[in-house]
Amino acid sequence: MSAQPLYVNDDDFFPANDEHERWEHRGYEMVVGLEVHVELATQTKLFSASPNRFGDEPNTNIDPVTLGLPGALPVLNRHAVELAMRLGLALNCRVQKSTFARKNYFYPDMPKAYQISQYDEPINADGWLDLPDGFRVGIERGHLEEDTGKSTHVGGAGGRIHGSDYSLIDFNRAGVPLVEIVSRPDIRHPEQAKAYVSELRSILVAVGASDAKMEEGSMRVDANVSVRKPGADFNTRCEIKNVNSVRSVGRAIEYEAKRQIALHEAGEPVIQQTRHWDENDGKTHTLRSKEDADDYRYFLEPDLVVVDPGPEWIERVRAALPPLPAARREVLASMSGQPANSEAVLLVVERDQDAYVLEVGKQSGDVGLALKHVKEAPDLATVVPAGRLATLTTMESNSAVTATQAKTIVESMIAGEHERDPEAIAAALGFEAMESSELESMVDAAIAEQPDAWAKFCAGEGKAMGALVGAVMKASKGQADGKAVTALLNAKKS
Amino acid sequence: MSDRITPSDVSKVASLARLTLTDDELATATTELSAMLDHFAEIDALDLDGVEPMNNPTHLVNVMRDDVVGETLDRDEVLAAAPLAEDDRFRVPPILGLDD
Known part of the structure; x- marks a missing residue:
């Protein structure tokens, strides 16, 4: 593996990126990084042997670890680690010794009151993804973590969380293995964000890491968006959630960038917060302010040990990667x-x-x-x-x-x-090849019927050819080959 | 006894852990947590350059299982143990703490 790129400033990351078009609005540019969660295509969960299967009856794929029952202990799924390694290698990451940590917060879709995730030592770090047009997006990390359960909000305004009467929880998804891929804030155009998501999805499918279906939630995109005058320091950013299609990725970040530009121009502060993309009205809405929520009190997960893939395993996975x-x-x-x-x-x-x-x-x-x-x-x-x-x-x-x-x-x-x-x-269907003599007599007939068009065609007016070809097509009921007719006309002209 | 942690720090930690402390409990917790931090300060004072951090006292590495489906719990039995259930799901109070 080559030396890791030095990250002095995002614009120094890959100089050739400068040659690509940047989105611009009223003298501002957008600075975008994407966080993509993907569910890994394993048979079982990250830390327990319940099935990892979408669409099953609620709460059928549950076990003591999934439910956080007292005394239940997590045991890491080897295949999930291997799939994460495949993805990391496909994204040019350094695959390294890693640890798990507890991310503490209270939410009913997380029965242990903490999520097991990787924090300061992720399994994949410092890679990149090249878009089809050659633009390079840095990858900061790709770490393993467990998914949460699924909540259904009942009552209130149409299933929205706000104002609901109560919620119902299905834990089938809790504990499903995820890799979270965090890009560097290199993206400067909505089309780049869309291309990044498409390319990442293709890579995920190619290496067999995930089915990456955005519509089923096995691939979920959050966007960190800020704006600045070109060359200036980064400004406060907002995180956009609920972006569920490649098309909405482009729409959501463009809307959000324009919203922030209007605030800057009005001299109002951009408040760091999580915002929700609403596909119906095409806007982002405040979900929660970020300050307090970020205090997750991470600490090393004492029930799990270090994961150190080592060169032999890494090389075996690298050698088995399919063409990307x-x-x-x-x-x-x-x-x-x-x-x-x-x-x-x-x-x-x-x-x-x-x-x-x-x-x-x-x-x-x-x-x-x-x-x-x-x-x-x-x-x-x-x-x-x-x-x-x-x-x-x-x-x-x-x-x-x-x-x-x-x-x-x-x-x-x-x-x-x-x-x-x-x-x-x-x-x-009667699509017999036309005899060339038959075709030629149709061309001769068309010339005879439209002497004016023929004269113009001979005088070099290309447009006149359309009328002649059209006549042949009509006479042949569409069976004539347009290319052959054109060739015949040109041959007769000279 | 030093002031490594203030009552307002303890109060914040308690609120993150969803604990309500009385004034007396807050004072006790502040004293006790300060004593613990004093103990860790002794470790901080040691010269540990070049010592590999110990992530786990067992020194085990790469403890993993094969990706094979095992037993699951019976849904009805589990839901019967929940305070409230509805539609084969756990029913919980409205989720608060969100602005709009």
Whole structure:
């Protein structure tokens, strides 16, 4: 592993970051760091053998450790440690000797009155994550901790915590292993925050650490936001909670930055506090002020011992890491001819469908065309065998079918028609390859019908071509290949 | 006896621990906690440079279990022991301490 980056100031972290666009509003820029909690994909909880399973009947996955019953003792889950190490190594972190601490606070979703977390000695420290466009976000730490139970607030205004009559607690989630990944405050643009969350999610899925489903809460994002004049010192920040989709990450931090800029301009103080993002009104609201809540009186957890993975275990985990999304994008880019940060490559790797697209290539198909179809029709990868798509892309690249016809065939294959056989579907739909002589006579007819358009086309007016191609398409009922028509027109012009 | 901790420190710690202390209890706790801190001050006075911190008296490292599902508790039995339950969940008073 290379030497750790020295962190003098966030702007010195990675000089090439300077070349990237920064969000700006009324002369201020945003300073954003993200804290992402992810539930690890283990069979059992972090410190006990109850199942770690989403969606079970309430309070069925509980045991004495989960409930904090007197005398119950935690025992660390080895697989949770290994998954945390995988993630740390994928994020270029130093994996190190670590300890657990008690974070003390009273809340009914935490029956022990403390959460076991890692405090001053996290298992992963000082890494970074490169966004697809090359912007580098520093990673401060990635530590292990246990999740809390789930509260349902009853009465009051529509399930809100404030003004509710009472709460109901399900402890199935209590004790589920989490890794909290804390970025450095390097993010300067809402799009960077969104790209960070997407890329982190892809990495989590790639290394098998988590299913990272924001909609099910197995990946949860909190954003620390402040604003400043470029180059000035950091200002007071606010923490935004309840950001439950990639899109809301961008919206929430942009709203919050503008709110703080208005305060600065009015000469009012920004108060350090936790704020709640409301997806419906598109605003952040005060949840609680931070000062008192931060007194967690951390101390070493006496019921657990030091976790020291050591070089041998670390190297074994590193060697077993699968290719990461950035490397997979490079492969897909070189095989398809599309740029590594093109929308198609980004999307298909994020959906974990790049292996399918490459398989089409192995089966003598056209990777570039396969990429285009899978990007537009993600269901292909789940229901259509790669060999079938390979046949279609070959038909398309040989001009046996047009691009428009290929799209129709894709829909039929997904719908399961004709055993998803593209040749059978093309035959059934009458997508026969047109004889070139037939096509040529249609082109001649179009020229004869529209002498003005033809004259303009010959005089170099590119726009005139549209009328001629359109006439051929109409005459052929859409079966003519646009590219072939254009080629014929150009050939006849010279 | 030194003044390593003031009654207002003790009062704050008590409130974080959700304890209500009478004036007498506060005075007693302040005296007793001061004595404990005096004891730790003796350790602080030692030259411990180069001594590896001891995280745990057992010197054990890497005590872990395999990720295998074990027994769970019976929900009805557990909920029967709770002061209040509803909808297969523990029922607790409204959660306070939040501004709006």
